[in-house]
Amino acid sequence: MRHGFGGHERWRRHWRAAAPKRRYDVVIVGGGGHGLATAWYLARNHGIRDVAVLEKGWLGGGNTGRNTMTVRSNYLLGDNARFYEFSLRLWEGLARELNFNVMFGRRGVLNLCHDDHQMDAAAERGNAMRLSGIDSELLTLDELRRELPLLDLSSGQRYPVMGGLIQRRAGIVRHDAVAWGFARAASELGVDIVESCEVTAIRREGQRVVGVDTTLGRIDCGALAFAVAGNSGRLAALAGIRLPIESHVLQAFVTEPVKPMLEPVVTYGGSHMYICQSDKGGLVLGGDLDGYNSYAQAGNLPLVEHCLTAAMQVFPSLARLRILRAWGGLADMTMDGSPIMGRIGFDNLYATGGWCYGGFKATPASGWTLAETIAGGREPELIRPFALDRFIQGRLLDESGTGPFPNRH
Numbered sequence: 428m429r430h431g432f433g434g435h436e437r438w439r440r441h442w443r444a445a446a447p448k449r450r451y452d453v454v455i456v457g458g459g460g461h462g463l464a465t466a467w468y469l470a471r472n473h474g475i476r477d478v479a480v481l482e483k484g485w486l487g488g489g490n491t492g493r494n495t496m497t498v499r500s501n502y503l504l505g506d507n508a509r510f511y512e513f514s515l516r517l518w519e520g521l522a523r524e525l526n527f528n529v530m531f532g533r534r535g536v537l538n539l540c541h542d543d544h545q546m547d548a549a550a551e552r553g554n555a556m557r558l559s560g561i562d563s564e565l566l567t568l569d570e571l572r573r574e575l576p577l578l579d580l581s582s583g584q585r586y587p588v589m590g591g592l593i594q595r596r597a598g599i600v601r602h603d604a605v606a607w608g609f610a611r612a613a614s615e616l617g618v619d620i621v622e623s624c625e626v627t628a629i630r631r632e633g634q635r636v637v638g639v640d641t642t643l644g645r646i647d648c649g650a651l652a653f654a655v656a657g658n659s660g661r662l663a664a665l666a667g668i669r670l671p672i673e674s675h676v677l678q679a680f681v682t683e684p685v686k687p688m689l690e691p692v693v694t695y696g697g698s699h700m701y702i703c704q705s706d707k708g709g710l711v712l713g714g715d716l717d718g719y720n721s722y723a724q725a726g727n728l729p730l731v732e733h734c735l736t737a738a739m740q741v742f743p744s745l746a747r748l749r750i751l752r753a754w755g756g757l758a759d760m761t762m763d764g765s766p767i768m769g770r771i772g773f774d775n776l777y778a779t780g781g782w783c784y785g786g787f788k789a790t791p792a793s794g795w796t797l798a799e800t801i802a803g804g805r806e807p808e809l810i811r812p813f814a815l816d817r818f819i820q821g822r823l824l825d826e827s828g829t830g831p832f833p834n835r836h
């Protein structure tokens with residue numbers, strides 16, 4: 428209130444707007460959640476503070492500010508489940524750690540099932556999760572009816588609902604607050620955050636990278652890390668590396684705000700739609716990827732129509748809501764649906780990327796483990812399964828559950 432009426436006088440910037448120095452111990456490309464988290468954990472966990480985060484636009488202007496905020500650890504494969512559960516635990520304490528309200532809401536994530544096969548797959552996944560110490564519950568139709576009275580569970584539907592799998596500890600986190608919280612905390616520990624600074628070339632000498640060319644000039648570094656989401660392929664190409672990644676547009680859209688009506692995030696596997704209600708009251712919906720490669724960060728009407736058709740099947744009461752806006756972000760899709768993390772190509776070049784549909788939920792764990800990799804020179808156990816060489820060795824980590832529709836096997 429004071430700041431609002433006072434014309435923002437004496438308003439303290441959350442992070443210093445730094446001019447880049449000539450050299451840093453570590454340069455991180457990408458001022459989204461992953462890059463900023465890596466910087467913060469480098470400074471906080473390892474005392475490495477001579478760090479710069481270079482962002483070509485504004486902080487959180489990439490996927491971090493465009494995603495649908497869902498965080499969960501409802502995976503079938505042990506390697507995935509362990510990593511995302513570690514992340515979920517970090518989310519649970521993040522507001523306290525950063526002293527910044529990231530608005531973590533433990534709403535639950537519910538996957539609806541539409542046939543016997545999906546029910547079996549959900550039961551298998553739920554059991555695997557419980558064996559790994561992760562919460563999950565299989566819900567019958569009657570239980571669904573009690574939990575979500577707005578769901579249309581009549582049998583005359585095109586894809587009748589048979590039950591669902593819920594992870595109650597999953598939820599949503601205010602996405603841009605995550606970028607701001609990490610940025611403020613990192614900046615306070617001495618990290619330089621440089622916006623409007625695009626990396627245009629990577630300087631290499633033998634097996635090492637020695638620096639980057641940017642729109643603000645040349646910057647040398649002891650180690651370089653990419654955290655550029657949908658641009659991972661482009662950045663790697665600057666270093667002469669070809670990643671097994673395709674970039675696709677992933678869209679979402681939001682309705683006008685209404686009173687609280689939907690507690691969990693609900694995924695509808697019948698025809699690719701998921702929905703949640705933001706803290707502001709808008710219903711946020713998304714679906715599957717655009718089927719062609721693109722770097723366009725824009726939404727389009729066919730996807731809105733497709734998702735709404737599906738949403739109306741299960742939530743007919745949405746019919747009178749108006750759509751406020753639609754947008755798109757860039758999903759860097761790997762061939763097995765799992766990320767690429769750790770050292771790539773050079774002795775001192777690191778990457779976190781290939782997050783496909785779901786890298787927001789990985790943000791704190793990605794930052795934590797990439798920082799550990801950079802500081803210690805080798806990947807911690809938790810992320811070894813995500814190493815790039817798995818594509819050469821054939822150790823793929825293939826789980827369809829990495830997308831929002833985990834019952835699609």
Ligand SMILES: Cc1cc2nc3c(=O)[nH]c(=O)nc-3n(C[C@H](O)[C@H](O)[C@H](O)COP(=O)(O)OP(=O)(O)OC[C@H]3O[C@@H](n4cnc5c(N)ncnc54)[C@H](O)[C@@H]3O)c2cc1C
Pocket residue numbers: 456457458459460461462481482483484485486487488489490491492493494495496497498624625626627654655656657658662677678679713754755756757758782783784785786787788789
């Ligand atoms: C519509 C949509 C919905 C999603 N929903 C979810 C969800 O519910 N849950 C979930 O877990 N995940 C979700 N995701 C995925 C998630 O948003 C991303 O995986 C995650 O945010 C990636 O974070 P990041 O920090 O790596 O990338 P970003 O936030 O994209 O940050 C990368 C930054 O790098 C910068 N950059 C790129 N090239 C350069 C360069 N040459 N020089 C300098 N800077 C550069 C970009 O400008 C960008 O700001 C969704 C994505 C989309 C698009």
